[in-house]
Amino acid sequence: MGTEGADFRVIAGRYRLEARIGRGGMGVVWRASDQLLGRLVAVKELLPDDSLPDDDTRRRRDRTFREARAVAQLRHPHIIVVHDIVEQDERPYLVMELVEGGSLADRIARDGPVDAVEAARIGVALLSAVRTAHEAGVLHRDIKPANVLIESGTGRVVLTDFGIAQVAGATTLTETGSFVGSPEYTAPERMSGVRTGSESDLWSLGALLCTALSGESPFRRDSIGGILHAVVAAEIRPPAEAEPLLPVVRGLLDRDPDRRLGAAEAEQMLRTYLETGRTPEAPGTSGATGGGRGHRIGPGRAGRTAGAATPYSPTQPDLAHGAPHPPAVSAPPADLPPRTATRGVLIAAVLVAALAGAGVSAALLLHGKGDGGGGSPGGTATSPATSTGTGTSPASRSPSPTTSTRPTATRAHTAPSGYRTARDPAGFSLAVPDDFTRSPQGERVFYLSPGETFRLGIKVTEPQPGGPRGVLERSAAKGQDTNPGYHDGRVTPATHAGHPAALWEFGWDGFSAAEGPRHTYDLCWEDSGRLYDVWVSAPVAKVREAREYFDVALDTFSVTAS
Known part of the structure; x- marks a missing residue:
């Protein structure tokens, strides 16, 4: 902690404030000396709220003392020791042990x-x-x-x-x-x-x-x-x-x-x-x-459809094309003219507007009618908040593989800065980084960064038993066999563009020691009688960048005429 300011007030005839060592939303923390016991302590001065009426101020002070006394009874080596609770000029002060060290x-x-x-x-x-x-x-x-x-x-x-x-x-x-x-x-x-x-x-x-x-x-x-x-x-x-x-x-x-x-x-x-x-x-x-x-998700669910179809791993090549990973053969795709994309987070917009203009609490905004549409205010990790209001556009929700709600064929497809929109001969389009090159491999199409640090893959096939989740659960069940050092794999249900989907995420050791540990995101969904699978594999140290590529690819993915 840094030190700043000086005060030299003596609180309760005993604690001499020497330097301010911290400040938070509810008070100021001082380095002080206990003149009675001759030791250094930390004194937290709880700041008054001038906006409160006098009665509320007194009640607040009483509650502070009551609850601080309860905290002072706690004895644990990893809980700050409260030595004393005093009052001066109707303002509470908490006297605590001084921990020499930063946060x-x-x-x-x-x-x-x-x-x-x-x-x-x-x-x-x-x-x-x-x-x-x-x-x-x-x-x-x-x-x-x-x-x-x-x-x-x-x-x-x-x-x-x-x-x-x-x-x-x-x-x-x-x-x-x-x-x-x-x-x-x-x-x-x-x-x-x-x-x-x-x-x-x-x-x-x-x-x-x-x-x-x-x-x-x-x-x-x-x-x-x-x-x-x-x-x-x-x-x-x-x-x-x-x-x-x-x-x-x-x-x-x-x-x-x-x-x-x-x-x-x-x-x-x-x-x-x-x-x-x-x-x-x-x-x-x-x-x-x-x-x-x-x-x-327990282990029994991962294998309940095993044997119904041949599992595969997005990180492995097709067996008929036995390279350890796709070769960097470039075939530059054509670009699509940009179209306007509407993005946003409805809940965020409502909250920001309400916080700025109405002065109500965050808890109120997120409860009852605080979702802006009368539907489910929270949703789940894989389902968006629902809305029954006519003024809520699905396009205004956060772009992610699990909350996209518009049919794929009618979504907007503006490529962000640093990306291009690629129309692929396999019958789809999506935005990829400008320096990624196309590398087809059997049923798969890869878009690879220079040096293949990032590998963005797409596979389009006929629907399979068990749907998207069955496909990925069978692949996850074989993860140890197809991905060296496979670990922490999980398949969760999701939705994409209004269609049932599944998300598979896992870590693995890479194909070689030189390549090193990697992380993979894979989303699979069905649309109009076809099964689509999009994944990104990247070094663990670059997983945030990979997640951006993954999200942009899914947000801009569209079925096109082959």
């Missing part, structure tokens, strides 16, 4: 993301801390990297800033109907105003682990509306760097709080990773998990 947010900003071992160590400490708090009936409600301190020299992890904590069953520190917390780390049930419980802190821990591993929250967007939509409705995409801890991350980021991974379970899974180097599946599950979808 996890400071560390990430300075040194970049941490590795999986360090993330697991931090996760174990925080899960143990929140278990103690929850058992005492205290909810933190604002777990994020800025509220986690890393002590210099010892590396001790300390959960701090219980400033908006809530004692279970008590009124919250802020007024009813207002929103507290950091949206990128706030659970969807809290965001939508449905409920708040210990499970909400666990969601925040899942988002924090993603941030520690990748450098940013998976729910970070350019606007508050975009963040709220990402938390409540959009597909949840844990970063590729989270793969070693994926069962824990997915379990904590389950949108259904009743099915969310528990603190004790998550802590034990992370301890197992630290001891063995592998993270077990959540208790009561096996096989891939459907993070954020409120269900998990």
Whole structure:
């Protein structure tokens, strides 16, 4: 933590404020000296809200003292120690232990993301801390990297800033109907105003682990509306760097709080990773998990249609064309004239407008009629929010493989900057990066980046038994045979352009040591009597760029005359 300012006030005749070391939405933190005991402490000065009437101010102060006293009873090596709670000039002050060291947010900003071992160590400490708090009936409600301190020299992890904590069953520190917390780390049930419980802190821990591993929250967007939509409705995409801890991350980021991974379970899974180097599946599950979808996929489902059709892997060549991966033979495709594409996120637009003009809470906007159309406000990870209003265009929803709603043949196809729209002789068109070259291989068509770092593939065939999901589940069941080092594969149901679809995502070791670990996204769907499969394979370190190529390809995909 940096130091700035000076004050030298003496609070309660005992605590001398020396330098400001932090500031948040609810107060200022000072480095101070306890003149009675001769030790350094941290003093948090809770700022007044001048907009509140006097009666509300008194009630707020009373609640602050009541809940701070509850937090002060917590005793745990990874929870900040509260030494004293005092009042001066009708303003509360919390006196806490002084942890010499910056926050996890400071560390990430300075040194970049941490590795999986360090993330697991931090996760174990925080899960143990929140278990103690929850058992005492205290909810933190604002777990994020800025509220986690890393002590210099010892590396001790300390959960701090219980400033908006809530004692279970008590009124919250802020007024009813207002929103507290950091949206990128706030659970969807809290965001939508449905409920708040210990499970909400666990969601925040899942988002924090993603941030520690990748450098940013998976729910970070350019606007508050975009963040709220990402938390409540959009597909949840844990970063590729989270793969070693994926069962824990997915379990904590389950949108259904009743099915969310528990603190004790998550802590034990992370301890197992630290001891063995592998993270077990959540208790009561096996096989891939459907993070954020409120269900998990067991092993029996992956093979229920096995044998009905020949499985294949998008990363492997057709057997009749036995190259280890497609050759970079270029045949530049023709370009299509650009057409206007309408993009946007309806929920984000509604939220931003409402937040700017109406002054209502985020929780209210996402509950009841806050979805802008009277349908389902949240949807699921693979289904968009529904709308029964006549003013809601499906095209205004977020472009993703799981929320596209217009028929393929009538969608707009403007290629973004840096892309061209390719009309392929195989009977489809899509946008690909300008420097990708076409390489046909049997039933597949590849568009390859220079050096084949990125491989975008498309396959068009007749429908197969079990539909898109059956196709991908059979391929996933053979993943170990077709993809060296195959791991963390999962197939989840989806929709694309209004048609049933399935999404397969997995990691693998690449075809050679030189190529290195890779990650693959694959979406399969049926349309007008044909089965379409689009996938992107890329090095793990470039998975975000690959996801962009994948999303753009799907958003602009169209069937054309062969």
